Amino acid sequence: MKTGLPYERVVDVQRRREEYSRAHMYYRCGLALASVATLLVLAVILQNLLSTRGPSSSQSPVPSPRFPLARAQTCSDPCRVVLVESIPEGLVFNSSTANPAIYQAWLNLIGEARSSLDIASYYWTLTNKDTSTHDPTAHQGEDVLKRLGELAGKLSVRIAVNAQQDKSAADLKLLASYGADIRSVNMQELTSGILHTKFWIVDKKHIFIGSPNMDWRSLTQVKELGAVVYNCSCLAEDLGKIFEAYWFLGQSGQQIPTPWPSSFSTAYNKDTPLQLPLNGTQSSVYLSSSPPSLCAEGRTSDLQSVLSVIQDADEFVYIAVMSYIPIMEYSQPKRYWTEIDTQLRRVAYDKQVKVRMLISHWAHSQPFMVPFLKSLASIHDPKIKLDIQVRLFVVPSTPSQKQIPYARVNHNKYMVTDKIAYISTSNWSGDYFVNTAGSSLVVNQTASQTQEPTVQSQLRAVFERDWDSSYSTPIDHNFQGAI
């Protein structure tokens, strides 16, 4: 979403690191999990051995796993989840599906804060001044900045930001002058990536996670989606561990620890998710993180979570992401990267799952994106039960909206299947899973146990609204680009 992405400048560092990272770090989260599983199995075996030795052995210390997987998994917090969106000015849907605004959600969170606010962010341009524009719709972003400033004067506000985006940021200078604590994370040095994560943690109790940057355009000129979870300290504490990792790396001269100290470890992952009530419906929930080198023990990597969510679907996989491209697009040389592409083709064939992909098209879309999407869309023949379909979503602009730089685009990043709601911060190309920092909320729910809808059913309704809208065009062999 920003000009001057740091990638070009880091090509040589990248090449050196990649050899290592590909072989070693790529599946580290998986290995960490495997070793936890091994510990558990050992503990169980030992426990069995000891207990068969009779009562006297009950005094012997039974080795326990490094962290209590089975015990800590249930959370009784009265968690409530709210799906929130930014709908760009002028976009009108012929649909009853509507969600509260991200702007409102941010104001609520600021209003709730009593002791602390931690924000993980890519860059900050909340005012017209930052973008050299004079757009009246910047007001909401400017309001958020003002309120954050007031908050920073009263309680602990910590901000982690991508290093190349911090220096000139007037917003951050302002917040620092009010007392906010700011650390720049040099992902370029650390992994040849960027810090692309967008989340908030309030009072170690409420969280926000989703696609919007700390940018006024994300509230009024760019289409975004996120989730707020209120009154959910179990989940907030776990997201806090991801934040602490950024905070740790934001100290100058820091290297990525291998392994991460155990305080960063988590018990919650795709195999042992947190069990908690979301609006009264029992749900399995975990947070995944990328890149793998930032995953402490127990953490599922974002790629593993994407692949497992797709694999787990029985009926449908609906994906809405800004960009989808099976390439390491910011590497030199660029390389073909097939993990997700292969998985989509696999479920479409093996399980006859219906795959729908709603991808954004705008002036800055990668030229390689459309041919690869056409290739996926060609996996479609109802007679033999192959059903992948792709549509491109275009946010139209008036002449004056066209003047706003890097706006008017569908920037959301989520996936919904017959079981899972997956809400993320990452574009879908290789870089975002291999060296860029991002994170995702994965909610696994069966049917609602109350009168309320599930977040999965709400997310599905958002997808269907957008898919069926006049802003979406099926990609076909004649597609020449929508802009």
Ligand SMILES: *[C@@H]1O[C@H](CO)[C@@H](O)[C@H](O)[C@H]1NC(C)=O
């Ligand atoms: C996400 O993808 C789009 C389209 O390829 C690109 O313009 C944008 O810069 C990407 N975002 C980041 C932060 O790299």
Ligand SMILES: *[C@@H]1O[C@H](CO)[C@@H](O)[C@H](O)[C@H]1NC(C)=O
């Ligand atoms: C909205 O959608 C309904 C149902 O698909 C259709 O009957 C109606 O004509 C549409 N209205 C507009 C303004 O597009």
Ligand SMILES: *[C@@H]1O[C@H](CO)[C@@H](O)[C@H](O)[C@H]1NC(C)=O
């Ligand atoms: C969170 O819990 C507090 C205290 O029980 C309650 O007053 C508040 O309404 C809850 N918030 C939400 C969004 O459910």
Ligand SMILES: *[C@@H]1O[C@H](CO)[C@@H](O)[C@H](O)[C@H]1NC(C)=O
């Ligand atoms: C969702 O939960 C079910 C039941 O616990 C489990 O079998 C399945 O693997 C979970 N799916 C994912 C993608 O985590």
Ligand SMILES: *[C@@H]1O[C@H](CO)[C@@H](O)[C@H](O)[C@H]1NC(C)=O
């Ligand atoms: C959960 O509860 C909140 C607050 O009452 C409500 O705004 C939200 O829409 C509910 N979410 C779901 C998925 O029903």
